[in-house]
Amino acid sequence: MITRVFSGIQPTGTLHIGNYFGAVRNWAAMQHDLECIICIVDYHAITIDVDPKTLRQASLNMAMDLIASGIDPEKTILFVQSDVPEHTELAWILGCVTSFGDLSRMTQFKDKSSREAFISSGLFTYPVLQAADILLYLADGVPVGEDQVQHLELSRRIARRFNSRFGETFPEPEPVVGKKGGRIMSLSDPTAKMSKSSGEAHYVGVMEAETSIRKKVRSAVTDMGLESGDAMSPGVANLFEILELSTEATGEADLVDTLRADFAAGTLMYSKLKDTVFEQLMEILRPIQQKRAKLEASGEVLELLRFGAEKAQTIAQDTIVQVRSVVGLGTANP
RNA sequence: AGGCCCGUAGCUCAGUUGGAAGAGCGUCCGACUCCAAAUCGGAAGGCCGGGGGUUCGAGCCCUCCCGGGCCUGCCA
Structure with a gap:
């Protein structure tokens, strides 16, 4: 039974x-039934080249986006990673129970490092920090996409090795x-997952202007003309x-059924599909954008993040x- | 610490004895498309890493600095 995510x-x-x-x-959706911890991982962001003038603002913007999108800072512990420096201490300690070979096999490192001119050792040990993030809060659940399963596997492995070496300490997430x-x-x-890094035309921002979203949806790739009954293009x-x-x-939902039926019949106009996608999408995004604007005007993010960091740190310090005690570090806690 | 190589458009790079800064990809606009893509046409985009020097003239030569890569060594 998962209790903390x-x-x-x-x-x-x-x-x-x-x-x-x-x-x-x-x-x-989860935050109502489970204890949720959401962390804006700025320590992770600096594994590749970042502009120090924009990093802090990027963290604040992300926090506002999240809150506007429905993350309730009263229910969920929402904070910026570097406000809880315990992450780095645990990462160091866990790095010492992580094998070099395991890290060498991480496909995301191979991917990212081939694109960067300067390959930091932080990029290499990134999965260790990720394990520390999770284990620091003794989280037993991690919402995870396809591309992250390998990293979560490593976190489990690290937890297991730590436990067997120093005694039962962490749950395996x-x-x-x-x-x-x-x-x-x-x-x-x-054929590629939506991401910001591929370029402007590839993604739709949640906070993007309506005219811009419309244009991007209209520009989406469709197909080169199908016979009715053909499989749908990606x-x-x-x-x-x-x-x-x-x-x-x-x-x-009946809109979808209608359009699907049109597609099956071979009479679907993609321009209509795109207009419908745009309209329905805006129904979702408009209230989020309004909430975001209010939030920004109020200037209360900093306070909300400080509140989150305090709650996070309380847990982190206990861990x-x-x-430190089980590993034998320091003199304060024999 | 020593040796070698690199830095030019958003990205990858070309640039001849030193003589008017370029290409491909991407971006923007247009044509074509039910809409897009692909394709075609057009446009924008540059402190040539930075300072100093040589020269009538420097992306190119000299020098120092910054940043990056590879090799060897040293320390922990």
Whole structure:
């Protein structure tokens, strides 16, 4: 039985609808039944080149996006990672029970390092910090997408090795699967997951201006003309996916059925599909954008994050005291 | 600590004895499309890493600095 869930998200400055439908919305649903901890992972962000002038603001923006998207800072512990420096201490200690070979096998490192000119050792040990994030809170559940299962496996491995070496300390975190697959693909390249790093045309920002969103949806790749009865192309399937996820909340699910029937009959106009996707999407995004604007005007994020960091640190410090004790570190806690 | 190589458009790079800064990809606009993609047409985009020097003239030569890569060594 899972009781406490940890999630991290990088301070990329803004959320896109892939983040929203794939992760954030599930977190918002979970926070009513489970103890949720959501961390804006700025220590992770600095593993690749970042601009120090924008990092802090990116963290604050991400926090505001999350709250506007339904994360309730009263229910969920929401904070910025570096406000709780215990993360780094635990990462060091866990790094010492992590094998070099395990880290070398991480595919995401191989991926990212091949793209960077400067490869920091932090990029290499990133999964250790990720394990520390989870284990610091003794979280027993981690909402996880396809691409993160390998990292979670490593976290479990690290927890297991630590426990066997120093005594039962950490639960082995279980993957928590969201209720819906919710994997949204890039609009320009529907074979790749939606991400900000691929470029402007690839993603739709949750806080993006309506005119811009409309344009991006209209520009989505479809297909080169199908015979009726042909399988749906990845691009069209992706649009249907977005539509389905949107209408789930707007209560207009019959729109999807109608359009699907049109597709099956070979009479679907993609321009109509796109307009519908755009309209339904905006039904979801508009209230979020309004909430976000109010939040920004109020200037209360800093206070909310400080509140979150305090709650997080209370848990984190208990863990660190325990860890230092079983490992034999320091003189304060024999 | 020593040796070698690199830094030019958002990205990957070309740039001849020193003589008017370029290409591909990406971006923006247009044509074509039910809408898009692909394709075609057009446009924007640059402190040539930075300072100093040589020269009538420097992306190119000299020098120092900054940043990055590889190799060897030293310390922990």
